[in-house]
Amino acid sequence: MRLPKITSLYGRIFAIFWFTMFLVLMAVLSLPHLDPRKARDIPNDHFDRLIELKSSIEKRFANETDLARVLFQLEGGKRSPRDPRPRFFVTDQNGNLFTTQDHRDFRIRALQNFTTSVDIPDGPKQKLYGNYMLAGPLPITLAKQDLLLYVGVKWNLPPPFLLRMFDRPLQLLFVVMLVSTPLLLWLAWALSQPARKLERAAKRVASGEFVVDPALEKGTSEFRQAGASFNQMVEAVNQMILGQQRLLSDISHELRSPLTRLRMANALATRKQGESPELTRIDTEAQRLEQMISELLELSRMQVDSHLTREPQPMSSLWEVILNDAQFEAEQMDKKLTFSEIPERIISGNPKLLMSALDNIVRNAIYYGKDRIDVDFIEHKQQIVITVDDNGEGVPDHELDAIFRPFYRVSTARDRHSGGTGLGLTITESAIRQHSGRIAAKRSKLGGLRVEISLPLTAQNSSRKVNP
Template identity: 25%
Template sequence: MSFPNKKTFSRKRSIITTITLWYSFFIFIILIAVVIASFFVSRTISETAGQRELQSQAIEMVEELDEDDDELEEFESFDDGIYYAIYDSSNQVLQGSFPHFFDAGLPFKPDKISDVTNNGRTFQYYDLAIANSNQWLRAIRVKNQMGEGLRTLLTSVIIVLPLVMFFVIVGGYLILKKSFQPIKKITATAQEITNKKDYSKRIAVSDKGDELTNLAQVINTMLASIDQSFKREKQFNNDVSHELRTPVTVILSESEYGKDYADTMEDAKESFNVIHRQSQLMKKMVEQILELTRAENKTQLTMETIDFSQFVNQFLEDSKRLFNEQSIFLDTQIEEGINLVGDPILLKRLIDNLISNAVKFTKDKIRVSLSQSENNIILSIKDNGQGIAKQELEKIWHRFYRIDSSRHTKGVGLGLSLVKEIATLHQAQVRVESELGHGSDFKVIFKTNR
């Protein structure tokens, strides 16, 4: 596992910077959209308010003129952004004022707000007849004139928007940087583990319970698994080296003796017999090591539904010669019609190793039983040998472990390890019940509802 160096990181944009740029961009777009929407909404509200003001002021002015004819002499032609003009019945201006570029000769349109554009400027005007006379009033406002409130709003936005973006970018960057501190710690720890090859080291886990905490826990679990694998592999290599050292030493010694010191054919044959026995032991050990390695590395099983009752019976039938040659009485109690989903090759190896183990240590009898309950299928292989001490029961499943009393004469200590591995691949359990002087009962318990 390799990590990029600091120069590589310097040439690449960090995640923090990338996230900051992206969310800043989207926030900027959102703020601009809000400003634009606010502008048009405010302008619409301003225009609506301006139309209402134009209409209400025109009505108020007409009422004043209607109440007192002297008001015509005190008539104000401009008030609060609205221009007023009085026309006679022939559409001639009697009095008033107009904004620049407004066409004073537009026809009379009673009780209606109208728009007109001239020289790039848009005007609104409202015409009302003056009661008890042949005159009428026209009120005019510049439509595209921005209101004071709207100008203040836009000015404020122009000033505040850069400040808001500055605080959003800086504040967001600092928050992200702080949030990513655990990732930096995880990276630093992983880098240290890689450099020092120390897989016993773990990442510090906080009690926050967030996603980074879960990530650290998962990585720690992975490191624990890797650490166990390395330790197991190291122990395995040490065990293999230790177990092979003895037969290799014996073979070298005997071959050297036969080459340099054997004077007769009998001496040479004796050396050859020793070499042959040790070679057979090494061959058996290598074969079981390869089988165990294949079983451990097998991720996919060739699963089939097999008649397990017939499967076990057939194996025992094929092994009759072995039992007869060693004068072993075989007692079988096999229930018929028991089906099991499993890998036939591995299951055969499992049964073979358990039978071979029983043959090595039994006195003269082996009982093989197969039964099925509601949830389990139980395969039991029991011998009447010397049994196993309680303190040894858990150790017998370890690689190369052999009980001292039989260490130099029987087996290489890998058969039961392979049995346990095959059972694990089939999600089954292995158990042993044993008592010194009363034999051992090895059981493999398969689940029927797998």
């Protein structure tokens, strides 16, 4: 018969609990049958040996009528406690002991306890006292009297395993831990595996990978339900993002058609009437609106598709050419751009987004800086930290966190001077976030703005050097 598979988490916990309780119950029930300190029936081979000893004693003292002399010879006088030979004790039918030994002796006191705990009609029994085993009573005739014989022997056999465990709490604790540890490890593994799968799936979603994972719907019923709900959430988010993407695409298509017609009409008007400030302004605003639509579409595509084109790249191959070009452009504007050595490390991500993010920040610094721009690369705690400083006017402290919001314009109207749409830093922030990084704006030590980018490096990547 095949046992049903336990698929519930609580079922597994209860199964382990009841199995452990079953082991403890079996140990408790079996202990009395294994405990030699409890009066038990004498094994057959030992009983036969006792009958032989009784018969031998009766034959030896068959003609003796003085019980005192019989007892003296039977007890053998004063013996060493280490004497391995059996000791014989004689009582009457009422359990009164006849002996020439000291009543304070341990063996005498053990015998007195044994005689009161054993019922004679039940037959001979045996019981362990420490390392001393007593057996009896056996009916015997000595000096013409009907007496009872008890035999005591030194017990050299080790006590049963369970008995030793109950006598030594530390050993019992060790055995319980030894038995329960594999069960607990199995339970911990059974709990951790689906939890780790769910954790990895959540990290993928956090990094922008909205992919359904069928492995989440395996394991215990509780985790299967959680995995199914998680996959449903991912599918819902995918549908929402795709719907947003379609909406933006439709809006861009609908807006670009009248924009194109507007610019064509403006060009015809300019050709017929000549250039005028009004027509120039119309064309400028139309171009700005078209650029804004393009940047909105780029931001939307980045949030949806950034995880699809990820690959490991040397950081120098990503950013060195960009920085060299930016350095040349800064020189044409009578400004100085310096950058530190790019670490020879590998970073995994979308090359286009990573290049665009740094390029956008550096070109902003060139545009708004007076005459100095510093770019530094620092490795810190499995991360690459990139700082871009300029000595321009900077951004007010209370607006540093807001400059990454879409369409946000600083109170100093930095973007209006450049004709920007207010989406450049938003696109950069989205690109960095898609790579599980962070971007922050601060007050620069040069007096202008500092933009700090932090991107994670795995342990493998952080220790791998790129061959030049």
